[in-house]
Amino acid sequence: MLVGGLVLAGVAAPALLSPYLRSLALAILADVVLAVSWSLFSGPTRYLSLATGAFWGAGAYLTAVVGGRAPWPVPVLLGGAVGAGIALMVGGLALRLRGPYFAIFTFGLAELAKHALIWYETGVTGTVGRLLLTQPRPATLYYTVLALAALAVTTAVLLRRSRWGYALVAIGGDEERAETLGINTMAVKIATFALSAAFMGAAGAAMAPRWTYLDPQVFNPLVSFQTVIMALLGGVGTVAGPIVGAVFLGLASELLLLNFRYVYLLGLGLTLIVVVLALPSGLAGLWTIMLSRRQQEHRGA
């Protein structure tokens, strides 16, 4: 029932909300897509990916390049394809690395892509950015991102209960043992990495029309970090966790980022530290702990 209510509210929102609130809802939905799709791969496998900004940026830049030449949902589909394509290309190399090496490599990759694009745009094409002149209607944009979010959540729910999902958990627990048990760990890792990147690329492509001007700075490492913090704050152990985290931080960033940028980013850092030290299973985990405590009290009484 809760799910039905949420879906109804999501669908009815554009008609009920003011333009400002609708744009806020749009931003939060995009955050939900990122946090849920990040947790899809990094949650069970515990591979800490900092490449979110690269996939997101590739999708967004693609929309800017394609511009008005293709009818609307096409850039989004292409963005998803590009995200998945990049993930497939680098996944084979990157996913041989473990622990901090993987994190640093994905971070370096996003920065490399950004600086190479800046160099290419200034040196070869002679532009530093691109204008997005034709834009879909706000309601179209909203429903696109809503559909992406619904798709990401559904995928996450289905994946958790599938053999594929169990394979991912096994990889996170002990990769060598998983391999011995007959799981093709490399294939599972690459496929899931690409699936999660497809959502990130599509989200970037769908959100690009929000800005009328795009430059390579859209390959923003902040997007990568914010996604990790959202997912960890909410808790990657459940599907609801990343959603809670995305709504929470999405609201905070929308309210604070423009006017109190440094305070917000400082708070983001503090949040990460507190979550790592005190809330290893996130807000969702806290909720579960509180529930079980209450049940214990009931039983005691």
Add this chain to the structure above:
Amino acid sequence: MQPALLLDLVVGGLITGGLYALVALGLNLQYGLMRVLNVAHGEFLMLGGYLTYTLHTSWGVNPLLTVLVTGPAAFGAGLGLHRLLYARVLEAGESAEALEARSLLLSFGLLFVLQNAALLLWSADLRGYSYLAVPLRFLGAVFPANRVLAAAVALFLSVAFYLFLKRSLAGKAIRALMQDPEGAQLVGVDLRRTHARCFGVGVAMATVAGSLVSMLFELTPFIGLPYTVTALVVVILGGLGNLLGSLVAALILGLVETFSVHLAASDIRLIASYAVLSLILILKPSGLLGR
């Protein structure tokens, strides 16, 4: 290539490399000993620069002497941070992998906190001062005196720390902990205290390097991350946990950079260092000089 130009580039490269060595040694010490990949390392360099800038411009303290303040202050801050953050993660007694992931996340949090605190305190404007900007002639080539001085101090500290590790009993204890934590504790090395002190020393190295950097270049709160990346390249090039490797790799990287900037263009520098970082990670994660 003319001999004067060659000398110019070689000495220039060694000057750059000397600074890199000091920055990278601190990072490698922290990783090699306690598996903390401290991506906030460059932020301490940035803070050291601002501290020296403030001491010099507000109280007229000689920039070189500020090292006597910034070094110990950073050591103290490092002890505090270790106790407050990293010791807790370390003592949770998890697998090495989970420990590395959590301490990496902590460092990212720290990076955000420090960089934005600096932005609130000093704003994003360029800050700088002029110190010893006089030419120094040497065999027909000319070098700014402040760069030679900064590199000399950085190299001196790096080599001194290396000798301390190799020759002194305390250094021996640190190396023992790196090789075999359990064995070292069995013969009476205090793990917790050594960790805390080494973390402090690592932070102090970055901060002192920052004090030196402030004599050469203008500061912004964003200068930290490029130094962290460079230090990562150096550490991975020389092998994680291999301090002599870092020292050699830093000098090599300094030379390579100076020559490539001379031969190509300077805007290729960042692309090159990220590309080198990615390539080494893929091809030889144990480092070029690693076992």
